[in-house]
């Protein structure tokens with residue numbers, strides 16, 4: 611794992627965005643894996659700015675999101691579909707039918723998991739996957755204890771994850787209890803991975819990732835087994851390294 615420490619969140623976002631943009635220029639048909647949450651929003655803002663100013667085009671890009679809540683419709687403001695449209699898709703030229711997110715309202719959720727997994731493979735797999743990390747080490751919504759051999763699956767969200775994400779909802783009760791997430795094995799098949807880590811609330815997780823052992827009890831530790839991972843961490847997140 612390569613670690614890039616930056617002085618600020620802005621610098622982290624700038625650096626990661628610049629690398630994503632250069633990869634899109636090198637391969638306009640990039641299969642780009644995306645994450646939601648607070649951490650990547652700075653990167654998405656810079657991708658939008660660059661699209662407006664430098665006209666970087668996403669017309670041939672396919673995007674694949676990591677996860678989606680179960681039981682929340684696409685139009686709901688708390689869905690990851692909505693989040694991605696607001697924070698990225700509506701502001702760049704990616705055709706909406708080339709943006710892919712698991713459907714948390716599918717009638718047959720097991721079938722939806724199989725479909726999404728197969729769909730990514732049929733598209734040739736993910737070239738570059740953007741990840742954030744949970745305080746408990748989750749990647750995607752793969753909570754501690756998830757098998758490293760897991761494929762896209764249904765997960766029961768940890769209480770700590772629901773609490774952390776309740777900031778986006780009116781109350782904790784409104785936070786779904788389940789999500790569909792790409793599995794650990796699905797994520798590990800990405801050719802390259804950028805892990806974005808920001809803020810002092812992530813300092814312990816980052817220190818455990820860098821210094822700790824590889825264990826299913828700390829899902830992000832699996833990234834140590836991947837050949838092409840870059841961690842972008844700001845000063846606060848790097849405080850315990």
Ligand code: F6R
Pocket residue numbers: 644645646647648649650676677741742743744748749750751
């Ligand atoms: C989101 C996702 C999660 C987040 C993680 C960190 O699609 O898969 O793993 O990346 O929960 O979230 P933030 O960035 O809000 O701290």
